Amino acid sequence: MYIDTHVHLNADQYDEDIQEVIDRALEAKVSKMVVIGFDRKTIERAMKLAEDYSFIYAVIGWHPVDAIDCTEEDLQWIExxxxxxxxxxxxxxxxxxxWDKSPKDVQQAVFRKQIRLAQKVNLPIIIHNRDATEDVLRILQEEEAYLTGGIMHCFGGSVETAxxxxxxxxxISLGGPVTFKNAVKPKEVATEIPLEYLLIETDAPYLAPHxxxxxxxEPALVTLVAEEIxxxxxxxxxxxxxxxxxNANNFFRLND
Incomplete structure (x- = not known):
């Protein structure tokens, strides 16, 4: 069995054939899927999927690209x-x-607020990091993010950073890029980091594996990520x- 720990089944790309996509995942022995909601629309969809399917769970928050749109009301709603x-x-x-839609200071402020929110509700955090490793690590340290722990989603950094x-x-969660022929760092991480610290994901509909x-x-293809690892x-x-x-069952407390 496999668990896709990060998938966007709530994306518009699945509007026409969501049930077929889910069926293919189950056929591929993907027993559980964690759907990520990162704004109003996708959070609502993630919650509905989690309620409609026993094997689907939701992670909810606000994506850094759209941080400029995040209000205090949105954060209260997430809480x-x-x-x-x-x-x-x-x-x-x-x-x-x-991407430069949201200024860096706005992104950092919304990031800090969400870490504190997670600490308040006692849930782990899922981290998106693109071209910002130094600031991500600094903020995680300053906000004592170790208290909740979390996942470095679709990790593309070095073994040292891992x-x-x-x-x-x-x-450390690895996705489709670990299968790319030119993906040096993800392959090094997959090789060097002990399996006890690794999770697998698709980030579907994005980053399809080779x-x-x-x-x-789609989540059925998480098997190719496992195969490459x-x-x-x-x-x-x-x-x-x-x-x-x-690892995923223990991390998300799915056996409780």
Whole structure:
């Protein structure tokens, strides 16, 4: 069995065939999926999916690209929804310096507020980091994010950075890029970081793994991520599936 720990089944790209996508995931032995909501529309959709399917869970938060649109009312709403039994984390939150829709200071302020919110509701945090590693790590340290712990989603940093994150009580999640032929850092991380700290994800509909790169991604393809990690580590895919599933169940407290 596999768990896709980060998927956007609430995206418009699945409007026409969501049930078929879910069915293919189940056929591929993806037993649980964690759907990420990161603004009003996607949070509402994530909550509905979590309520409609026993094996789907929700993570809710505000994406750094859209931080400029985040209001105190939005954060209050997220805090209220966090009490729902199917909400298992807060995010994706963080910093994105690639896109310039939201100024850096606004992103950082909304990031800090969400870390504090997560601490208040006692849920782990899911981190989005693009071109902002130094500031992400600094803010996580300053806000004592180790208290909740979290996941470095679709991790693309170095082995050294991965170890810094693990020291702060964070898991490392690998997605489709680990299968890309030119993806040096994700492959190094998959090789060097012990399996007990790894999770797998698709980030679907984005970042489809090789040989589907450039096409719409879906949770069934998380098996290709596991396959590549197994190849890099020289272990069986069964072991990767078993251990990453155990990691996800324990991290999100899905066995409680």
């Amino acid at each position: 209220e929804l966090a009490a729902h039994e199917k909400v298992v984390g807060i995010g994706e939150m963080g910093l994105d310096y690639y 170890r810094q994150c693990i020291d702060m009580n964070f898991m 040989p589907h790169r450039g096409k719409r991604n 197994a190849r890099l580590k020289g272990i069986s895919i069964e072991q990767v599936a078993r251990e990453t599933t155990n």
